[in-house]
Amino acid sequence: MSFLPASADAEFDLLCIGNAIVDVLAPVDAGVPEAEGLVPGSMTLxxxxRADALYGRLEPEQQTGGGSAANTAVAASLLGARTAYLGTVAADALGLAYADDLRRAGIFYPTAPLDAERAGGHSTARCMILVTPDGQRTMSTYLGACTAFGPADLDERAVARSRMLYLEGYLFDPPAAQDAFRRAAEIAHDAGRKVALSLSDPFCVGRHRAAFRALAAGHVDILFANEDEILSLYEAADFGQAAAAAARDVELAVLTRGEKGSVVFCRGERTDIAAQPTTLRDSTGAGDAYAAGFLFGLARGLAIAECGRIGAVAASEVISHFGARPEGDLRALAGV
Known part of the structure; x- marks a missing residue:
């Protein structure tokens, strides 16, 4: 039996909500993140x-419309899913380019750019992603206009007509965004849809641990997390303990472990999924791509093991090159 209920009336397979951020990817030498006062492998607001100063010291190799949930939306669209995205940008050149970029990727993006008053004087958000030779990425994020997202920015019709709603944990900082998450989950559940949450980052979890746990237990059907994030969420001593807690809180817990593959608990039943062999160049977007592949599989009614395999294929493609978006033919690689 498919995890998703039948929904012939769905307009979209997946609607993602997150921080609308222009990703600026730059290769740097080992030691540069520490020299910039950053914690390697983490995300710093x-x-x-500071964003202008750091940007001036980098030599960007790539700039794309991004943010974690947007990366998931793009990868899911490339696999063949009908996708939508909600996230706020400013009415500036970067914001207009962001919107155009997503729409050209086949994403339904109805959010209007914010005027200066709604944006609070902020420009469109940027994330400087420093990638060291070992493939590790260290992110410095200026949130800018994306922090304005609130319940008024929800396209309630699109939420109700999407088979799955996917919420990005990075967006959880502003109180208005938290209200939007809860309202969107309510709309989705009232329409008989499923709600997914990505924890995004262990530091993000640390800031909102109690709220995330309440959200997971009361509003979320599908939880995505890596090993560090799930350990932080449940303040657990080991992965097994954290995984068991997640399996109790949500119907479907999808836990990624890098080279160890991933572990999925669906209504208490465990499935282990192997990582796909690849050469690591840049880990940016690995979790986003995995979520896209997994959710695509759910939308197609596939078995959990097959959903995980597609997720692993998508993640392995993304980390094999520089940048958070797939460059290869995901459909051909995954055989879908």
Missing amino acids: IDAQ
């Missing part, structure tokens, strides 16, 4: 002045 910075202000506009």
Whole structure:
């Protein structure tokens, strides 16, 4: 039996909500993140002045419309899913380019750019992603206009007509966004849909642990997390303990473990999925791509093991090159 209920009336397979951020990817030498006062492998929030200064010291190799949930939406679309995205940008050149980029990728993106008053004087968000030779990425994020997202920015009709709603944990900082998450989950469940949450980052979990646990237990059907994030969420001593807690809280817990593959608990039943062999160049977007592949599989009514395999294929493609978006033919690689 498929995890998703039948829904012939669905307009979209997947609607993602997250921080609308322009990703700026730059290769750097080992030691540069520490020299910039950053914790390697983590995400640090910075202000506009720091963003401008850091950007001036980098040599970007790639700039794309991104943010975690947007990366998932794009990868899912490339696999053949009908996808939509909600996230706020400013009415500036970067924001207009962001919207155009997503729409050209086949994403339904109805969110209007914010005027100066709604944006609070902020420009469109940017994330500087420093990638060291070992493939590790360290992110410095200026949130800018994406922090304005709130319940008024929900396209309630699109939420109700999407088979799955996917919420990005990075967006959870502003109180208005938290309200939007809860309202969107309510709309989705009232329409008989499933709600997924990505924890995004262990530091993000640390800031909102109690709220995330309440959200997972009360509003979420599908939880995506890596090993560090799930350990942080449940303040667990080991992975097994954290995984068991997640399996109790949600119907479907999807837990990724890098080279160890992933572990999925569906209504208490465990499925282990192997990682796909690849050469790591840049780990940016690995979790986003995995979620896209997994959710695509759910939308097609596939078995959990097959959903995980497609997710692993998508993740392996993304980490094999520089940048968070797939470059190869995901449909051919995954055989879908």
